[in-house]
Amino acid sequence: MFKKVLIANRGEIALRVIRACRELGLETVAVHSDCDADCAHVKYADQAICIGPHQPSASYLNVPNIVSAAEISGADAIHPGYGFLAENAQFAEVCESCNITFIGPSSASITDMGNKSRAKKIMAKAGINGVPGSDGPVKDEKEALKFAKEAGYPVIVKASAGGGGRGMRLAQNDNELRKLFNTARQEAKSAFGNPEVYIEKYLDHPRHIEIQIMADNYGNVIHFGERDCSIQRRHQKLLEESPAVNLDSKIRQALCKLAVKAAKTINYRGAGTVEFLVDKKGNYYFMEMNTRIQVEHPVTEAVCGIDLVREQINVASGEKLAIIQSKIDFKGHAIEFRINAENSENNFLPVAGKVDYINIPGGFGVRVDTHVYSGYTVPPFYDSLLAKLIVWGNNREEALARAKRTLTELEIKGLPTTIPFHLKVIDNDYFKQGKVYTNFIAHRILGEK
Numbered sequence: 539m540f541k542k543v544l545i546a547n548r549g550e551i552a553l554r555v556i557r558a559c560r561e562l563g564l565e566t567v568a569v570h571s572d573c574d575a576d577c578a579h580v581k582y583a584d585q586a587i588c589i590g591p592h593q594p595s596a597s598y599l600n601v602p603n604i605v606s607a608a609e610i611s612g613a614d615a616i617h618p619g620y621g622f623l624a625e626n627a628q629f630a631e632v633c634e635s636c637n638i639t640f641i642g643p644s645s646a647s648i649t650d651m652g653n654k655s656r657a658k659k660i661m662a663k664a665g666i667n668g669v670p671g672s673d674g675p676v677k678d679e680k681e682a683l684k685f686a687k688e689a690g691y692p693v694i695v696k697a698s699a700g701g702g703g704r705g706m707r708l709a710q711n712d713n714e715l716r717k718l719f720n721t722a723r724q725e726a727k728s729a730f731g732n733p734e735v736y737i738e739k740y741l742d743h744p745r746h747i748e749i750q751i752m753a754d755n756y757g758n759v760i761h762f763g764e765r766d767c768s769i770q771r772r773h774q775k776l777l778e779e780s781p782a783v784n785l786d787s788k789i790r791q792a793l794c795k796l797a798v799k800a801a802k803t804i805n806y807r808g809a810g811t812v813e814f815l816v817d818k819k820g821n822y823y824f825m826e827m828n829t830r831i832q833v834e835h836p837v838t839e840a841v842c843g844i845d846l847v848r849e850q851i852n853v854a855s856g857e858k859l860a861i862i863q864s865k866i867d868f869k870g871h872a873i874e875f876r877i878n879a880e881n882s883e884n885n886f887l888p889v890a891g892k893v894d895y896i897n898i899p900g901g902f903g904v905r906v907d908t909h910v911y912s913g914y915t916v917p918p919f920y921d922s923l924l925a926k927l928i929v930w931g932n933n934r935e936e937a938l939a940r941a942k943r944t945l946t947e948l949e950i951k952g953l954p955t956t957i958p959f960h961l962k963v964i965d966n967d968y969f970k971q972g973k974v975y976t977n978f979i980a981h982r983i984l985g986e987k
């Protein structure tokens with residue numbers, strides 16, 4: 539096992555990892571930018587090192603500074619959290635070459651899955667079908683029109699290197715596709731450093747269902763069931779739940795099996811998520827694989843009773859998976875609410891500033907992961923996630939009642955948050971019936987077309 543783990547991240551996820559390390563008896567090193575000296579993860583770690591100014595590129599994405607911090611502090615492993623360097627193959631490689639364990643998959647797996655069009659190709663070869671569309675990247679307008687014709691409109695143009703719900707453009711017909719194709723390439727180049735795009739049929743009212751997996755270094759792979767992440771705004775997840783309501787058990791089983799197969803196909807190790815879209819008819823398609831621990835992992839932890847970050851650290855240290863598939867006992871229902879510093883009345887515009895006061899709810903079946911405290915100032919340079927509220931109940935009804943209670947107890951003063959918005963969602967009759975799909979928020983809550 540490691541002695542000291544450096545956490546190359548900030549905010550709630552850094553705190554989450556520090557907590558898992560502490561329970562494992564591992565020392566921790568926090569890194570932070572100059573504006574984050576007062577962030578909670580810095581206070582909770584055994585040691586803290588400033589790695590640069592507030593710009594992400596100068597600090598949390600600054601590979602030489604992070605590796606130096608690990609070397610100076612004597613850390614023998616780095617946990618990247620999610621975002622920042624979590625899916626940066628080069629960073630994983632640098633760690634490997636410096637004899638520091640990167641708590642995550644091999645750089646080869648990150649490279650394979652990081653390019654979404656390549657990932658689809660690899661999976662298709664293994665018999666795991668993606669959403670119908672181009673057979674890899676699309677070079678020019680002519681090719682784009684050809685694939686769109688084959689797949690049928692509407693189509694979505696996606697950046698191969700895209701992520702976080704960005705880098706996607708919808709085209710309803712040839713004309714629109716012609717107009718946006720080159721812009722999409724340029725945007726992909728400036729946003730992700732790679733102009734490559736590919737085309738997919740845009741599915742009608744799909745659900746986003748993802749499967750959590752974990753693999754050790756010895757070829758053992760297990761799954762932890764599904765999460766429904768259909769409640770999104772502009773392709774960004776806002777609320778996640780497990781199990782997925784009204785999902786046919788045959789589909790659930792098939793997806794779990796495919797996710798394990800996907801991991802085995804690329805000799806994966808560590809925690810990962812295989813994302814699928816499921817259409818109205820029950821057809822399912824591979825969308826992408828995320829090679830990191832995800833924001834929404836606590837939903838799975840709540841229904842499985844397993845600390846995924848702890849397991850992730852264990853397998854990274856070379857231990858065999860301690861759990862076998864048949865022993866995973868799924869119990870009850872869990873829902874996670876992302877509490878963002880955003881103005882849902884103003885197009886979900888992120889806001890920075892001081893949190894005058896926060897009241898964190900508690901009680902049975904309640905978990906709040908947050909780095910925010912009363913008096914904390916949210917800097918404008920990073921993402922707007924303030925807290926994750928996770929509720930568990932014996933069934934969905936109980937979880938929803940608990941959600942209503944805790945969303946009301948959770949008070950954040952000084953900044954607008956997504957709390958009122960979540961209250962609206964859980965009060966919606968369609969949501970209560972579990973009739974969710976990826977455009978649910980746009981259609982059912984915001985009344986958009």
Ligand code: ADP
Pocket residue numbers: 669694700701702703704706738739740741742744746770773813815825826976
């Ligand atoms: P990212 O990596 O940016 O999160 P994904 O490929 O996971 O991007 O897609 C994010 C979301 O975009 C999906 O959950 C879904 O809502 C929507 N989406 C992506 N591809 C399609 C598609 N072919 N048809 C319909 N919706 C899609």
